Amino acid sequence: MKVLVVGGGGREHALVWALRKSPRVTEVVCAPGNGGIADLARCERLEVTDTQALERLVSQEQPDLVVIGPEIPLAAGAVDALQASGVRVFGPTQAAAQLETSKAFAKDFMQRWAIPTAAYQVCRSLAEVDAALPRLPGGLVVKVDGLAAGKGVVVCETQQEARRAAEQMFSGELLGVAVTRVLLEERLEGPEISFFAVCDGTRAVTLGVAQDHKRMGEGDTGPNTGGMGAYSTDDLVSPETSAWLLEQVAQRVVDGMRAEHMPFAGVLFVGLMMTADGPKVLEFNTRFGDPETEALVLRLETDLLDILEAAVEGRASSVAIRLKPGASACVVAASAGYPGTYETGKPISGELRAAAEALVFHAGTRLESDGQLVTSGGRVLAVSAAGADLNEALTRAYAALNNIQFPGMQFRRDIGWRALQQGSPRSG
Ligand code: AMP
Ligand code: GLY
Secondary structure, three states, X not given: OEEEEEEOOHHHHHHHHHHHOOOOOOEEEXXXXXXXXXXXXXXXXXXOOOHHHHHHHHHHHOOOEEEEOOHHHHHOOHHHHHXXXXXXXXXXXXXXXXXXXXXXHHHHHHHHOOOOEOXXXXXXXXXXXXXXXXXXXXXXXXXXXXXOOOOOEEEEOOHHHHHHHHHHHHHOOOOOOOOOOEEEEEOOOOOEEEEEEEEEOOOEEEEEEEEEOOEEEOOOEEEEOOOOEEEEEOOOOOHHHHHHHHHHHHHHXXXXXXXXXXXXXXXXXXXXXXXXXXXXXXXXXXXXXXOHHHHXXXXXOOOHHHHHHHHHOOOHHHOOOOEOOOEEEEEEEEOOOOOOOOOOOOEOEEOOOOOOOEEEEEOOEEEOOOOOEEEOOOEEEEEEEEEOOHHHHHHHHHHHHOOEEOOOOEOOOOOOHHHHOOOOOOOO
């Protein structure tokens, strides 16, 4: 079977790696891919925002299955366009992807279907913000209503800060473009987890749970990023909590979307905060997480192709998804300056084909014509390893990362710190 994977980051490298392990996969094409994916799949040029170019590529390649990695093509309606021409594609339609592309849609949907989430108010102007603030608690989170690559969320201590954040969103100061809607949200407290369910429009099945590290700095300080590392362990949540998340959140989403005539198929990624009042949904994404996927695939025992095909064919619950016992972890190496402006084109050297115990997924790399691998993004590499426990997985991932260099490379030395409860960052 020939599979086309759309995207070119660490998540797509991990998906391509997992698909290549399937005995039924004969060929993987990745568009646009990157310098690491090129080792496992033929890479074809593609601007992922260009749905027509994707349709042309699909008609040339005639894959048996298309898997969409990033949110941008989902938001642009790539799944709708491909399905209309009879292509088997894994991912939600544009309407179903609104769970991710519009925070206001997601919050209103959660309210309609009684899914636990923070109190909120959607505002269309600063005047509406001023009217809403007195009714909301002191600690607030202000969010842009739309895709903003992790840059559209400001966590505020005071109402003045929240007002200022909303002002910067409306004026365009924050993102460079003026936004028309912002959300004011009650600020929740607690550890965050990412819950993944594979959905077929009717049923949701649990894929796994992971913890991301969104802040740039150690100890969860500094600016938000796309994710600086992730891990997955057996005891990140209890089996009871996992079952609850499946039934009370993921399945409710699938039931609600179906009832509203926007059936949800693909991966539902539920970002949750485990508060003293129980789990509450922070956000939905409608795709695999990055870097959670780079950690999770190392534990996946079930053939990824079987999972994706079952979802596309409306029989997700026919596949028992099994994860290897133990743990896996992923540490992201980023360019200097990330998540702000960063330089690219820096040569990468060292042991890129990591030891058997770790895998180096490429997030933002490019192969120059002379064969030199260079940086081409903010997040550059995602080094992943599995182990009998989290400590072993992290030790292996950091050992592999310590054998790789590029100018300005920065990474967090404390991935998994909450779970390890060691208080101080890892050395090395
Ligand atoms: P989001 O893109 O909505 O997931 O928000 C990005 C990050 O902002 C989350 O991972 C949280 O760390 C933080 N955040 C979002 N919403 C809230 C909230 N209601 N309370 C506290 N922190 C939040
Ligand atoms: N890990 C966060 C994301 O994929 O959006």
